[in-house]
Amino acid sequence: MSADSETISNAVRWACAAPSVHNVQPWAWRLRRGELELRVDRLRSIPVEDPAGRQLIISCGAALHHLRVTLEHNLIEPIVATFPDRGQPDLLAVITFRGRARAMSADAGLFASLERRRSDRRPFDAPPAGSLVGLARHASVFGASAISLSPQFGDMLARAATLAAEEHQSDPAYWNELESWIRSAPTADGVPRSALPDALSIHESASARAFPSGQLRIGHGVRDDAALILLSTVSDTPIDWLNVGQAMSSLLLHATASHLATCPLTHLTEVESSREIVRDVASRSGETLQNPQVMIRVGLEREPSDAVIDAAGSETRIEEHRPGGTGRRPLEEVLTVSS
Ligand SMILES: Cc1cc2nc3c(=O)[nH]c(=O)nc-3n(C[C@H](O)[C@H](O)[C@H](O)COP(=O)(O)O)c2cc1C
Structure with a gap:
């Protein structure tokens, strides 16, 4: 053509x-x-x-x-x-x-x-063993590096999430700006409430950005076994940002082709105190590049009828709700x- x-x-x-x-x-x-x-x-x-x-x-x-x-x-x-x-x-x-x-x-x-x-903010099952190695390779084509953050550093990431949440919560200008991009009805831009967890589900996962309440019903205390992939770059310039955006897209699309659900996350890399912890976790996980840019949650979408075990050990059912398109x-x- x-x-x-x-x-x-x-x-x-x-x-x-x-x-x-x-x-x-x-x-x-x-x-x-x-x-x-x-x-x-x-x-x-x-x-x-x-x-x-x-x-x-x-x-x-x-x-x-x-x-x-x-x-x-x-x-x-x-x-x-x-x-x-x-x-x-x-x-x-x-x-x-x-x-x-x-x-x-x-x-x-x-x-x-x-x-x-699409960006899926629901909890996931863990991705199949070995699937992340192949995904990470796609990032290097665009000069970025991707590594899977080991769950053994969960406490450090939880600390990073707390620091980022404290900084965001204490800043009304941040909330006003975020709210200005949340949409209650379908529109040409912004994040529809149908793609965001409802009030009961908010803060279920420490690895997620807190948004205003949405309509996505997830349930109480449902465990999230998503893997976290971090994309990093050599330096922190507009060229690195453009490259990491291409790497992120490649990784997301290859994951989609492999029937994996994904969501990009930047709440931990946009605040300097939490970014420092992410940098530390990355280097303990074997990353040599010093500039963490984007994290990506990756996992298997659960079937609506799947029973899952919540954090307290009891069985719950996944609600039949899918995130709305944007x-x-x-x-x-x-x-x-x-x-
Ligand atoms: C650079 C970048 C940062 C993002 N940060 C977040 C984030 O911190 N939390 C989140 O839930 N989604 C995040 N997203 C996902 C966007 O909200 C999403 O791409 C947008 O609403 C469009 O929806 P779609 O991905 O389903 O097409 C991010 C996306 C990009 C490209």
Whole structure:
């Protein structure tokens, strides 16, 4: 298939299925004379939680990787120049296109996962032994490192979660900003309450960000056996953030293809005191890179009828509730096509 403007526009539509922090979708695309530009849209920033814009650029990296997957699926090779102009730091990538006879990258097979992937905040069963090693390998393609955090450091991570929660809870500006992205009805952006645990289920898992109460019924004290994968980078610059976003997308889509449920987490890496503990846990787990960026919960989705043993040792049943899908901004709002 040739890289005509309709094909590229359609690929951008799929790129925008990418996850983004609080579903802010901070991307602006421009297609001009066969070149596609990706910019970070600072008007959609969350300055209290993410003053440096790290999570905005990670989100754009995820969209860039989603674009690669779609193009590869259409037998188009993307040639990506990242940060091509020092004078325009918000211009993250310029992409040109070349047709190819057959798919070259393993990512081409991920296309079906773009639609199926979603952030799942319910407790999971543990992923099958060995499944995480394969997933971690995908991160290195984009210069990030992924390691699985050993459950033996659970107490340290719980301490990190407490520190992050204390800092967030004492900051009304953080809560106002977070609440401004929570949606009670389906909308084009933000996190719908249907994707968030209800009031009774909140704080069930120490590894989850506390959100305002949602509609996802999980139950009391249900054990979470999710694995935690941490993505880290060599340095802490916008290039690292864009790369780690691509690595995160690759890992999430490969997990989806393997029927694993996932959720990205950044509440422990956006607060310096908890990030320091995460860095320590990572290095005790064998990580050599010093900049923790994103954690990903990974596990097996439980069947609604599954009985699970809660923390107190009694049997409960998983409620038949799935997280609601999140909206996306219309293509016309995020893509400009000019001649
Ligand atoms: C950089 C980044 C950070 C995120 N941080 C969190 C988080 O801390 N907690 C959480 O539950 N979800 C987090 N998410 C998931 C987003 O809320 C989710 O991607 C968005 O609402 C869109 O929903 P979807 O992933 O189901 O498409 C994060 C996603 C990204 C890309």
